[in-house]
Amino acid sequence: MLSVVPTPITVRVPAKVNLHLSVGDARPDGYHELVTVFQALSLTDEVTVLAAEEPGIDVHGEGADSVPTGASNLAWKAVQLLAEHSGRDPEEPGVRLSINKGIPVAGGMAGGSADAAATLLALNQLWRLELGRDELSEFAAKLGSDVPFSLQGGTALGTGRGERLVPVLARHTFHWVIALDRRGLSTPAAYTELDRLRAESRPNRVGEVEPLLEALASGDPRQLALLLGNDLQAAAVSLRPGLRRTLRAGVQAGALAGIVSGSGPTCAFLCTDADAAVRVAAELSGAGVCRTVRVAHGPVPGAKLVSEEPAHRPTPPQVHA
Ligand SMILES: C[C@@](CO)(OP(=O)(O)O)[C@H](O)COP(=O)(O)OP(=O)(O)OC[C@H]1O[C@@H](n2ccc(N)nc2=O)[C@H](O)[C@@H]1O
Numbered sequence: 001m002l003s004v005v006p007t008p009i010t011v012r013v014p015a016k017v018n019l020h021l022s023v024g025d026a027r028p029d030g031y032h033e034l035v036t037v038f039q040a041l042s043l044t045d046e047v048t049v050l051a052a053e054e055p056g057i058d059v060h061g062e063g064a065d066s067v068p069t070g071a072s073n074l075a076w077k078a079v080q081l082l083a084e085h086s087g088r089d090p091e092e093p094g095v096r097l098s099i100n101k102g103i104p105v106a107g108g109m110a111g112g113s114a115d116a117a118a119t120l121l122a123l124n125q126l127w128r129l130e131l132g133r134d135e136l137s138e139f140a141a142k143l144g145s146d147v148p149f150s151l152q153g154g155t156a157l158g159t160g161r162g163e164r165l166v167p168v169l170a171r172h173t174f175h176w177v178i179a180l181d182r183r184g185l186s187t188p189a190a191y192t193e194l195d196r197l198r199a200e201s202r203p204n205r206v207g208e209v210e211p212l213l214e215a216l217a218s219g220d221p222r223q224l225a226l227l228l229g230n231d232l233q234a235a236a237v238s239l240r241p242g243l244r245r246t247l248r249a250g251v252q253a254g255a256l257a258g259i260v261s262g263s264g265p266t267c268a269f270l271c272t273d274a275d276a277a278v279r280v281a282a283e284l285s286g287a288g289v290c291r292t293v294r295v296a297h298g299p300v301p302g303a304k305l306v307s308e309e310p311a312h313r314p315t316p317p318q319v320h321a
Pocket residue numbers: 018021030031032033034036107108109110111113143144145146147160161162187188191232261262263264
């Protein structure tokens with residue numbers, strides 16, 4: 001008898017930067033209450049899921065060596081969650097994952113969350129689960145605070161632990177230079193460091209989010225640059241004092257402003273336009289303050305089947321007279 005092997009499914013998924021990250025007090029469950037504005041950037045991972053008897057994960061690309069290939073990979077947790085939901089054996093789900101990293105690992109750009117979101121979307125297709133965006137988003141929130149945003153993309157206001165999202169109007173495209181560090185930084189360590197700093201002094205807190213939302217709606221990068229703010233920046237800089245130099249170097253290279261991305265140590269520099277971003281990237285890469293630089297723009301869409309993207313759509317059949 002002929003058995004039909006489903007075609008592998010590939011999903012592309014973006015990194016994020018927090019344009020505004022206001023961290024409240026630690027809650028009884030250990031999470032901090034946030035008010036944050038996420039923007040999805042054109043720095044992406046690709047996750048392919050394929051039916052296979054031997055389960056497993058292959059990781060390629062940027063920082064692949066430091067990504068776990070076992071059960072602690074967040075994308076594998078997504079496989080197990082949907083396997084359980086759909087009555088499959090989570091230990092023998094009959095799939096392999098291939099992850100191609102473009103998002104820096106442990107860089108504060110939600111790379112693991114991105115892979116988990118991509119896996120949810122890909123398996124929904126491979127296993128024909130027909131879960132809607134809202135259901136996928138609920139599964140995403142079980143996997144991590146940033147995972148729902150990786151699914152949604154664009155620009156969004158996040159509250160709660162970051163998982164409750166409302167889309168935000170962002171006019172025009174913003175242009176960024178991303179400075180990647182030599183080593184990653186742990187998210188829980190950054191939150192713990194912030195609690196420690198707050199217990200012993202009063203580090204500055206970011207202000208209200210409304211002015212930043214207005215700047216996004218205006219589309220003016222100069223206005224936005226004045227309002228970027230991240231409460232975790234003090235913690236990241238305290239754990240990695242060299243970041244001060246990186247932030248200074250980006251502005252000296254011509255960026256409008258620089259910010260630590262989420263829990264760091266990646267730094268993101270907002271530039272006037274695409275040409276300025278290329279110039280800033282070239283100068284920053286010569287300054288010796290980071291491992292490498294990337295140019296990116298945002299907002300971009302969230303996790304997407306690669307076959308749905310316009311550039312990959314098959315050309316319509318030609319009609320010859
Ligand atoms: C800081 C942020 C900013 O967007 O992102 P990254 O910079 O790591 O990418 C997020 O809050 C990270 O979200 P995510 O990485 O999904 O965190 P989770 O897996 O849910 O939680 C990991 C740990 O981070 C801390 N955590 C996370 C979110 C939150 N609102 N409060 C917290 O205190 C907790 O210690 C938690 O155990």
